[in-house]
Amino acid sequence: MPANLTTQYKDAELRFRQATDHDAKREALREMLALLPKHKGTEKLHADLKKRLAKLEEEAGHAARGGHRADPGHVRREGAGQWILVGPPNAGKSSLLAALTHAHPEIGEYPFTTRAPLPGMAAVEDVQVQLVDTPPVAAGHTEPYLPNLVQGADGVIVVLDPTADDVAQAFAAVLEVLSRGHVWPRGRAPPQGASPLLVARPVLVVATRRDLDDGGTFAALARDAAGAELPFFAVSATRGDGLDALRPELFRALGRIRVYTKEPGKKPDLGKPFVLPAGATVHDLAALVHHDVAAHLKFARIWGHARFEGQQVDRHHVLADRDVVELHA
Known part of the structure; x- marks a missing residue:
């Protein structure tokens, strides 16, 4: 049965997608719930909206009890667009941020060096785009705000270490974070039964440590794990290989x-x-x-x-x- 969503509902949904803070998101969700037609065709959507609203209210409650504002991972947008760097521990996100911007993230050979989002501005010809380094995505250790951070961004850069043994699992974990943020890679067919709130965002895949992969064997394996339909770049943050090809894409892919x-x-x-x-x-x-x-x-x-x-x-x-x-x- 079709949902037959009204124009007023679609306007509220647009405000929800464009909202960048918890209060605006909660207000738009409440309006969407009030405007949603009540019939069998909207049962799944109704449940999804209620679950998302409950999550936002729970996060706001935790923030209020702790005496600080919600959205600990909110990063104010700057420049022509905002890219979120997402990836497993020690994939090279911080090194990539340092190579493309004037930011000075803490870089270490041990996991979880990055503990909070860190923005930096990357020059792309005559414009600046914002890159945001984030804590790593790992089983049982992913920051709860990361899906919301991804949802509010203009695009996502998935950073992978192609020399790691678990590249496919690492990419799958990142896709799970995107799914929780109701984001799906533009150009890839959404999964069956996906939420109506799912939005397409440009997703770039960056394989680091090209300086350790002169033959490109590891990069090829990472490309296979990510899928041929996503833009793929093999780079070396330390040597600079591949950065000249990646940099213009940071603006072009934003549309x-x-x-x-x-x-x-x-x-x-x-x-x-x-x-x-x-x-x-x-x-x-x-x-x-x-x-x-x-x-x-x-x-x-x-x-x-x-x-x-x-x-x-x-x-x-x-x-x-x-x-x-x-x-x-």
Whole structure:
């Protein structure tokens, strides 16, 4: 039996997916429960929503009794997008963060060196993306907030040590964390009977220690364990191998575009592009610049992917990556 979800329910579900703190998530879940049609076709979804709400309320209760705020793993977003690094102990997550950003994580040859999320900013050409190192995923020792951290991110980087004996098990454990966060790798078919709340996120697989795997044998085994449909990168954080191939993917996989603005008669500002989702229009850019510009926008001129340089377009024109836009209000 179809669920026949209403527009109001879908709006509440969107607010839940976009929420970045416990209070907003709980409010959206309560609204979803109130708006959910009550019939046999929605029984599983109703149970799933109640379970998720109970979990959030339990976490909030623990935080209140402990005298601190909920979301111990919440990391404020910065830059063009947020990637969460997830993987087993000693996979090289902290070394990868240090190699790609200016962060200085504690790095050790012993397990569980990382005890709390640590963000760093990675330069990708003319934009910055945020990478967040996390405590390791291990049987019986995974931080309870990690699924929520993954759920709120724009993408996930699965870091694996291909020389380890249990690469397949390690990847399966990470997938379990993603599943608990209602996240599934974009491009991979979701499991049968998956929750309606499941969201697709870009997932990159990074095999470390390439400097110990000159023949690529271990990396090939890790690729097989992760599956051919997921983007795969073999890197060495210490030697730098493979990082130049990985870095541009940190922006490209987010499905976003960079747009530059210019004033009439002046050169474009190429130092700080505006970042928008793919498919964004001239109106979306104008709204990002200022709501008054969007309200009074008459037309725009485009350099880049227009039919000719300086082409005049209306507010509904779809922008492309690296377009230069001159707004006329």
